[in-house]
Amino acid sequence: MNIKDLYYFQRLISTQSYTQTAADFYVSQPTISQAIKRLERHFQTTLFFRQAKTKALVLTPSGQQLLLAANDIINHWQHVNESISHLRQHTLRLGIEPSVSEHYLPTITKPIIDQGLLKSVHTVEMGANQLVKQVLAGQLDLAISGNLDQTLDERLAVTPLRPFDFKILASPKHPLAQMDEPTFADALKSPFVILNATYLNKLVFRQLAEQLSIEPQILFESDSSTLISGLVREDLALGFVSDVTMLSHQEDLVELPIRGVQVPNVHINLIRRAHQFPIGLFKQVMDIVEQTFKDDAQS
Template identity: 85%
Template structure:
């Protein structure tokens, strides 16, 4: 048995046609027939049968199991080919969430330049959900992404870099800023401006509101932290922000969230579980982990 047999089997079940499958792979129909026979001999079982009325190919339980395995094997094989190709070319594709990029990319770039890796690391920005999809799909090798801890796919290897901390942003003139120990429930009596669905902030914000069974008033959604700060500064709304990508603003009041259970959210370094960190891959992972560790140490020193 070889991996081509799995490709033929997968396509045959998809097309339901020996003729179409042979044409797709530019081989003869007997080649497809023989591949199926090899698989059945190897596993000593029948993989499918042809339904009499519709002529459809119907998988047996063994065929269903093999198709599931074939899908994983073929996907992993394609990823391995891509990964080895990048190793040969000494290139790596790194995805990063925009809010994280704004805060960390300058610091990350310095050691990349110092190690003469700038031409080898190709960086792209996109939202957290898209980053996960592209790592799983093999379009990205590594990603730095904010994720709800319970939503990460088991096919990913995940290195937590630092937690998110969420807070309410208010103008000093807002009634919430005048209250003693204001709660998130108090805050929901006012309109909010929040980051849009590209960011996890929106998902977390609505989860917190659901805990209180309150429908929040969202005045505006944006992909700009600066715009949110501007609207809050004008006392038009409250902001819901994290400590990632949101620069400190001395003109605004930061109010902690204490009366609801904030979900666990981390900035993570993610890769496919079967992708081994060697060579350039390991060099970039080390740079990312060291950058976040140093930043965390600096923040703790400043806070003390």
């Protein structure tokens, strides 16, 4: 048995045709038949049978188990090939969430430049959910992403870098800023301006409102921190921000803690596929990222 036999088996079940499967791989039909026989001899079982009326290939329980395993093996094999190719080319694809990028990318980039790695590290920016999907699909090697703790996939190796701390941002003129220990329910009586779906803040904000069964008033969603701080400053809305995405030019605004709801655990994480071993360039970049966050926490 070899891995190509698994490829043939997977495609045969998908196409339901020996002829089509052979054509897809540019081999003869007997090659596909022999691969199936090798698999059945190896496992000493029948993997599928052909239904009399429809001629469909129907998996046996053993065949169902092998197909699930074949899907995983083939995915891992493709990821290994990609990883070795990048090691050979001395390249690494790093994804970073916009809110994290705004605060940390300049600090991360400096040691990458100092160590002569800039040409080898290709950085892209995208939302947290998309980052996780692309790491799992092998399209990214590493990602720095804000994640709800319960949303992380067991196929990922996760290094927590730092927690998020969420706050309400208000104008000093806003009634909320004059109250003693206002709750989140008090805040939801006013309209909010929040970061858009590219940022994790929106998901956390929605979860907090759902705890209170209150539909929040969203005045505006934006990826512009300047616009958000301007609307809050003019007392047109409250802002919902994290200490990672604290807005520029907000020294004259009031930060209020979140009270009366259970704030979900959210961390910035360094994520990779669990079977991806940190060696060479991979380990160099991981060390740079981890040291950047460690230095930031100590400053």
